[in-house]
Amino acid sequence: MLVGGEVPVDSAFPEEAGAPFGGEDLKRLSRALADSLAGTAGIDAPAALCRACVDLLDVTGASVSLSGDTEAQMVWWSSDPVAAQLAETQYTLGDGPCQTALALAAPVLAADLTGGADARRWPVFAQQAVALGVRAVFSLPLQAAGLAVGTLDLYRDRPGPLSERDRSFAFPAADAVTTALLVLQAQEPPGVEAAWLEAAESDHEEVHQATGMIMVLLDLNPQQALARLRAHAFTQGQSVTEAAREVLAGRVRFDD
Structure with a gap:
């Protein structure tokens, strides 16, 4: 299920505007994700995957927020100060695409925060996001056992939806981030809170x-x-x- 309004926009891949990844593209996707992890310590794997999203997608920045429920949210990684502040704004307001994605355990694609349905849905958040220079936000839940344990949040400094091709990368990338986080958690001794999660919670x-x-x-x-x-x-x-x-x-x- 996708949530949020979308309007046509030029694709980041003009030679195949809006076209989803084909077989060869998916192979390149797998190689790109693998390359992003090459020589990366396990604790840094989720951040490396997020950086790959920023490098390969038509987005301006990204962040990962972890959550035990819809009320508690910790920013675990952000690509830049705007991404971090955008996540903090949603935590402060208790509202926005990230919060909605957590509550619904479904992707929320807010393609235009400057007006229309997306701005009306989160009016205060939209106003503050635009003040930060953000025009579109795409929140993808990190799902485990049917529950959202956090979100991968992508933002862009201009309005417009994710192309089909970008979705074909972003959605499996979110799954890869989830898997990396679960592997990290599984590596911790029973009854001991993961060091990476403790660091996120300290904020x-x-x-x-x-x-x-x-x-x-x-x-x-x-x-x-x-x-x-x-x-x-x-x-x-x-x-x-x-x-x-x-x-x-x-x-x-x-x-x-």
Whole structure:
């Protein structure tokens, strides 16, 4: 299932505009993925695959976000500061293509955030994304056992859908990233949190701590407490991480 509006656009491969990969193309795809992993340590494999997406697809940047559920999201890798900020914006708002892809466990292709159906679906996110110079976002779930454990998020600095040919690369690349992450997890001893996952979670440890403080103070459940933190971040023009630091420093109390 694909979610999100799309409009015609010139393909990144003008000689075969919109054409899907054929047999020989798929062989080149496999070689490209293999080459991206050549000499790469296991811990770096997902990032290498993402870099291959940026190099070979008609996109501007990419990121990988990991999630235990639709409320907790950690940016594990990003190709550039805009990709990282785009992921943080969605985490702060609790809304956007990435959040929708996690909730539906389905690809969400937002081809034009400057107007139309995509801008109306996520109006606040679309406004902030455009302010970052982002015009299109394509979020592909990283699925394991029928559940989305994260997303591969591709963005472009101009509107337009992914061509059929780009989809033919991006979708198996997302599967390859998922496999690489699962292999990393399987290599960890039982009962020990994977080092790479712990590193990703450390970026949002302050959010978890601040959410816990709000839960105790206002007698809320985790979802309600995070919603209060997000609302405060939005009204103050902050990221949710910045708002969490304010709470932990005692500058925001939520006792009113």
